Amino acid sequence: MSVAVPLVEHFAGGLDAPICLTWELTYACNLACRHCLSSSGRRDPAELSTAEAKAVLDELQRMQVFYVNIGGGEPTIRPDFWELVDYATAQRVGVKFSTNGVRITPAVAERLAAGARGCGGVPRSGYVDVQISLDGATADVNDALRGEGSFAVAVRAMENLAGAGFAGFKLSVVCTRHNIPQLDSFQALADRYGAQLRLTRLRPAGRGADVWDELHPTAAQQHELYRWLLAHGERVLTGDSFFHLAGYGEALPGLNLCGAGRVVCLIDPVGDVYACPFAIHDAFRAGNVRDAGGFAAVWRSSELFRTLRGPQAAGACGVCSAYDACRGGCMAAKFFTGLPIAGPDPECVKGFGEPRLATVEPGSAPRPSPDHSRPAGVPVTLGRR
Amino acid sequence: METTAASPAPAAPPTDDEEEALVEEDLLVEDVSIDGMCGVY
Amino acid sequence: MSLLDQAWELAPQVAVRPEPFGALLYHFGTRRLSFLKDRRLLAVVEGLAQAPSAREACAGAGVSPSDMKAYERALARLAETDMLRERTS
Numbered sequence: 001m002s003v004a005v006p007l008v009e010h011f012a013g014g015l016d017a018p019i020c021l022t023w024e025l026t027y028a029c030n031l032a033c034r035h036c037l038s039s040s041g042r043r044d045p046a047e048l049s050t051a052e053a054k055a056v057l058d059e060l061q062r063m064q065v066f067y068v069n070i071g072g073g074e075p076t077i078r079p080d081f082w083e084l085v086d087y088a089t090a091q092r093v094g095v096k097f098s099t100n101g102v103r104i105t106p107a108v109a110e111r112l113a114a115g116a117r118g119c120g121g122v123p124r125s126g127y128v129d130v131q132i133s134l135d136g137a138t139a140d141v142n143d144a145l146r147g148e149g150s151f152a153v154a155v156r157a158m159e160n161l162a163g164a165g166f167a168g169f170k171l172s173v174v175c176t177r178h179n180i181p182q183l184d185s186f187q188a189l190a191d192r193y194g195a196q197l198r199l200t201r202l203r204p205a206g207r208g209a210d211v212w213d214e215l216h217p218t219a220a221q222q223h224e225l226y227r228w229l230l231a232h233g234e235r236v237l238t239g240d241s242f243f244h245l246a247g248y249g250e251a252l253p254g255l256n257l258c259g260a261g262r263v264v265c266l267i268d269p270v271g272d273v274y275a276c277p278f279a280i281h282d283a284f285r286a287g288n289v290r291d292a293g294g295f296a297a298v299w300r301s302s303e304l305f306r307t308l309r310g311p312q313a314a315g316a317c318g319v320c321s322a323y324d325a326c327r328g329g330c331m332a333a334k335f336f337t338g339l340p341i342a343g344p345d346p347e348c349v350k351g352f353g354e355p356r357l358a359t360v361e362p363g364s365a366p367r368p369s370p371d372h373s374r375p376a377g378v379p380v381t382l383g384r385r
Numbered sequence: 386m387e388t389t390a391a392s393p394a395p396a397a398p399p400t401d402d403e404e405e406a407l408v409e410e411d412l413l414v415e416d417v418s419i420d421g422m423c424g425v426y
Numbered sequence: 427m428s429l430l431d432q433a434w435e436l437a438p439q440v441a442v443r444p445e446p447f448g449a450l451l452y453h454f455g456t457r458r459l460s461f462l463k464d465r466r467l468l469a470v471v472e473g474l475a476q477a478p479s480a481r482e483a484c485a486g487a488g489v490s491p492s493d494m495k496a497y498e499r500a501l502a503r504l505a506e507t508d509m510l511r512e513r514t515s
Contacts (some may be wrong), residue, residue, distance in 0.1 A: 066443070
């Protein structure tokens with residue numbers, strides 16, 4: 001017996017509701033990471049209110065979205081953060097929140113661990129997971145990207161989570177030219193605190209556009225990363241962000257598919273819905289949750305998402321033997337490096353991206369927008385609360 | 386949803402590896418980590 | 427004893443979402459997502475808790491004898507990944 005349509009085609013064609021999605025709660029942040037995909041720093045005055053946020057969670061429950069990945073900016077500095085996490089889990093929508101660790105005190109860690117232990121049946125707070133962001137296995141490598149003291153804050157958060165018995169939280173790393181030599185060290189760090197390592201791809205999104213040339217892995221490092229990921233199988237998460245590496249021959253675990261607008265999307269702090277968090281730009285904006293019909297109407301009927309769910313032009317990639325595996329790579333990576341969407345990924349493993357990049361006129365690539373970065377020269381302070 | 390049997394008969398008896406691959410292809414269930422979806426934080 | 431002759435049920439931490447192609451199952455404990463590739467398999471899974479055995483759940487969902495092996499493999503995979511657990515009553 002075989003099924004008529006391959007499963008991956010059902011997902012490429014979109015579902016009636018996302019499987020999970022990213023929700024950036026605030027553009028405010030206590031850090032100013034050089035590569036921030038959401039160009040965060042300053043709170044937007046038009047942020048969704050607590051009531052509006054709860055209305056979104058009500059919709060996600062009705063649509064049976066399994067999981068919301070809450071980020072920002074730094075989501076824990078929103079005053080109603082815990083109220084919203086509790087509301088989400090009460091609606092049986094799972095929550096994983098991404099944090100730099102600034103508010104993960106021993107008391108907070110204890111609360112999270114207690115929830116995870118639960119008391120029989122389906123523990124409501126067993127629905128909550130934590131993801132600590134870190135981009136260097138040592139302070140020098142990390143802080144060069146995320147700011148002085150940020151490594152120490154993240155490690156303290158991990159100590160607190162481990163100390164409270166919260167096992168299996170995520171340590172999430174964006175792979176760069178400077179930290180690819182540290183893969184084994186990241187694994188050791190995760191092991192030390194009982195965390196699961198997550199390695200993800202750097203995209204030229206947000207402030208990442210300004211540092212991408214300097215920080216994206218070299219071709220040799222990309223292949224090294226691929227081999228390392230193959231060797232570590234399903235123990236390491238990737239957010240399926242390396243599906244473009246399937247062009248090397250063997251696919252890594254995951255759907256191996258661009259999920260943007262098809263099975264996932266982004267809701268931003270002011271309610272704008274984008275195809276994915278790496279594509280915060282008008283070209284990938286599908287609508288706003290404040291529009292009539294709310295999030296559900298945007299997901300089901302927006303023009304952008306209908307287009308993404310239709311056949312995609314392979315362009316120059318159509319004749320390549322790797323296309324079936326890599327599907328042309330990441331549209332956000334192509335967009336923000338000035339490449340056509342129908343064509344090779346800038347990091348195409350066959351090497352077709354580089355010559356194409358060379359033809360892009362300097363300064364002509366789209367600029368990320370909106371930009372909530374702090375003005376240059378405003379000091380970043382890490383409050384020890 | 387109707388399914389049709391479309392697997393061609395192999396010319397020679399399948400090796401253990403081939404047998405396993407056939408079984409995997411026909412499996413009515415696939416699974417992946419919730420983390421295995423690209424376009425998420 | 428074959429899995430088909432045992433009584434099964436969905437694990438309590440599993441959420442089920444029907445889809446046109448079959449269904450999505452998400453396990454909040456393992457954080458794994460399973461795709462059921464046909465609607466009849468969804469009917470089987472949903473009928474397991476009430477049926478004395480998996481075989482009877484399959485029959486109840488209209489699984490033909492020639493397809494039974496494929497459904498057994500599917501149920502075995504779901505059991506392997508903790509989506510299903512044996513029922514004690």
